[in-house]
Amino acid sequence: MSDLTRLTIAEARDRLRAKELTSVELTEACLGAIEAAGPLNAVSAGTPEKAREMAAAADARLAAEGDAAPSLCGIPLGIKDLFCTEGVASQAASNILSDFKPQYESTVTQRLWDRGAVMVGKLNMDEFAMGSSNETSCYGPVVNPWRAKGSNRDLTPGGSSGGSAAAVAADLCLGATGTDTGGSIRQPAAFTGIVGVKPTYGRCSRWGIVAFASSLDQAGPMAKTVRDAAIMLEGMAGFDPKDSTSAELAVPDFEAMLTGDIRGKRIGLPAEYRMEGMPADIEALWAKGADMLRDAGAEIIDISLPHTKYALPAYYVIAPAEASSNLARYDGVRFGRRAALGAGDGITDLYEKSRAEGFGSEVQRRVMMGAFVLSAGYYDAYYLRAQKVRTLIKRDFEQAFEKVDAILTPATPSAAFGLGEMADADPVKMYLNDVFTVTVNLAGLPGVSVPAGIDHDGLPLGLQLIGKPWGEAEMLDIAYAMERAAGFDARPDRWW
Amino acid sequence: MSIDKATAARVAHLARIRVDEGDLDRIASELSGILDWVEQLAEVDVEGVEPMTSVTPMVLRRREDAVTDGGIRERVLANAPATREGFFAVPKVVE
Numbered sequence: 001m002s003d004l005t006r007l008t009i010a011e012a013r014d015r016l017r018a019k020e021l022t023s024v025e026l027t028e029a030c031l032g033a034i035e036a037a038g039p040l041n042a043v044s045a046g047t048p049e050k051a052r053e054m055a056a057a058a059d060a061r062l063a064a065e066g067d068a069a070p071s072l073c074g075i076p077l078g079i080k081d082l083f084c085t086e087g088v089a090s091q092a093a094s095n096i097l098s099d100f101k102p103q104y105e106s107t108v109t110q111r112l113w114d115r116g117a118v119m120v121g122k123l124n125m126d127e128f129a130m131g132s133s134n135e136t137s138c139y140g141p142v143v144n145p146w147r148a149k150g151s152n153r154d155l156t157p158g159g160s161s162g163g164s165a166a167a168v169a170a171d172l173c174l175g176a177t178g179t180d181t182g183g184s185i186r187q188p189a190a191f192t193g194i195v196g197v198k199p200t201y202g203r204c205s206r207w208g209i210v211a212f213a214s215s216l217d218q219a220g221p222m223a224k225t226v227r228d229a230a231i232m233l234e235g236m237a238g239f240d241p242k243d244s245t246s247a248e249l250a251v252p253d254f255e256a257m258l259t260g261d262i263r264g265k266r267i268g269l270p271a272e273y274r275m276e277g278m279p280a281d282i283e284a285l286w287a288k289g290a291d292m293l294r295d296a297g298a299e300i301i302d303i304s305l306p307h308t309k310y311a312l313p314a315y316y317v318i319a320p321a322e323a324s325s326n327l328a329r330y331d332g333v334r335f336g337r338r339a340a341l342g343a344g345d346g347i348t349d350l351y352e353k354s355r356a357e358g359f360g361s362e363v364q365r366r367v368m369m370g371a372f373v374l375s376a377g378y379y380d381a382y383y384l385r386a387q388k389v390r391t392l393i394k395r396d397f398e399q400a401f402e403k404v405d406a407i408l409t410p411a412t413p414s415a416a417f418g419l420g421e422m423a424d425a426d427p428v429k430m431y432l433n434d435v436f437t438v439t440v441n442l443a444g445l446p447g448v449s450v451p452a453g454i455d456h457d458g459l460p461l462g463l464q465l466i467g468k469p470w471g472e473a474e475m476l477d478i479a480y481a482m483e484r485a486a487g488f489d490a491r492p493d494r495w496w
Numbered sequence: 497m498s499i500d501k502a503t504a505a506r507v508a509h510l511a512r513i514r515v516d517e518g519d520l521d522r523i524a525s526e527l528s529g530i531l532d533w534v535e536q537l538a539e540v541d542v543e544g545v546e547p548m549t550s551v552t553p554m555v556l557r558r559r560e561d562a563v564t565d566g567g568i569r570e571r572v573l574a575n576a577p578a579t580r581e582g583f584f585a586v587p588k589v590v591e
């Protein structure tokens with residue numbers, strides 16, 4: 001196996017510009033790694049021909065533009081199946097979109113291609129991004145490249161961006177796009193020892209990304225290092241008139257703003273994130289993270305986010321409500337799967353049978369939950385109340401950010417768990433995976449998961465930093481300081 | 497809040513998802529379990545709190561009311577499961 005795929009985006013960029021490497025070589029190395037990684041099931045649709053064409057074009061651009069070529073020029077990336085990519089299967093890991101080939105390109109991916117990035121394939125995920133273990137995918141679960149010490153058991157890479165996380169952790173591509181509605185970038189990043197960024201709501205255009213819960217969804221980068229995530233975020237972000245909630249703000253040069261100097265920064269530790277029954281490894285990692293930031297010159301301040309415990313229940317009203325509305329478009333008429341109809345079946349049969357066949361059980365559950373909380377007689381008690389609680393959760397953060405510059409929390413309540421382990425559990429148990437990440441979506445804030453240690457089984461653990469609205473640059477700088485202090489350099493042993 | 501079988505059937509119909517009679521009990525019990533957990537929102541004092549409508553303080557942009565796209569019927573129909581004479585085709589809806 002070629003070592004080229006182990007390069008970071010920053011290293012590859014420098015070698016491409018120095019003519020020590022071509023994008024074609026780098027891309028071939030990634031395609032080879034993908035070919036050899038079947039057991040991970042991370043890639044839902046490889047695009048080798050497209051990748052080779054894009055790599056050749058990137059090499060031509062590098063030859064013409066030299067150091068002026070964009071940082072992402074010639075860099076092989078994987079794309080979550082939730083992003084529409086023109087002429088390339090894009091089905092949100094759902095059977096209801098089987099054979100769907102978009103006639104258009106999502107804004108985020110178009111921005112990446114405009115910068116010369118190379119698409120190596122579409123990546124597996126939970127169906128419609130609804131899940132925390134990648135087990136709701138119509139392609140079957142992704143397997144985490146990491147295994148516990150002395151065990152052959154298959155672990156989840158997390159979800160919903162599990163294919164993206166596994167592909168980056170296993171060096172199948174140099175970076176990947178993800179999306180995060182309640183933790184879907186940060187939780188899988190933590191489970192696979194990589195960096196994942198959920199930007200401020202409105203930073204990245206949602207246009208052309210299959211919608212789950214529109215007031216919560218944000219695209220973001222998943223990469224090996226904070227620097228790589230900064231490079232990717234700059235490529236993905238920016239105003240888009242096609243998304244009415246896209247922010248008309250300049251995109252900073254996030255990479256140039258990584259100084260690692262966090263002296264005088266105030267970092268909050270929220271008391272409410274100290275959950276009962278939290279594993280000792282997580283608790284110890286959180287304390288170690290605070291120590292690392294303190295040693296780097298930051299001031300650690302205890303804060304309170306009083307409505308934290310209500311965030312998940314509010315989310316499981318708001319997100320299904322929005323999903324039930326967004327997923328109404330899958331009707332078996334305009335695109336996607338249509339069920340075979342019997343004699344005399346009418347239009348309602350067409351809708352109901354197509355949706356019953358096309359949606360998996362978790363998606364069906366959430367669409368029905370959403371229909372219920374929005375239905376006459378229950379709207380005020382559930383939906384309206386949840387939106388009021390959401391206001392309070394956002395207010396908690398606004399008050400905290402009067403005293404601190406960023407907030408440090410664990411990324412997840414555990415390390416990666418076994419595939420199938422939650423099969424018989426109550427759905428709520430799976431939902432608890434997002435307990436530390438979901439507040440950030442409800443408040444529209446940026447968050448980043450940084451690999452910071454390994455647990456007693458040798459599995460990676462992540463810490464989360466939460467930044468102020470539009471404060472990605474400052475948040476990433478603190479993450480960069482923490483990454484350097486943590487010196488996380490473990491990698492999974494190749495078994496696949 | 498406990499959801500009974502009849503409510504589960506009504507919700508499935510609202511969601512336009514065909515559910516077998518035999519699955520209604522399971523669905524009712526799953527939805528009830530989630531709602532029981534959501535019920536803790538009732539503890540929160542929301543007196544005088546405005547429901548969130550926009551997570552970032554932004555005013556929706558306006559644009560000129562003008563045609564910006566169109567004339568791409570073939571591309572619009574490209575992914576349709578059934579088409580006829582340039583239209584989406586569905587089972588007969590009017591007798």
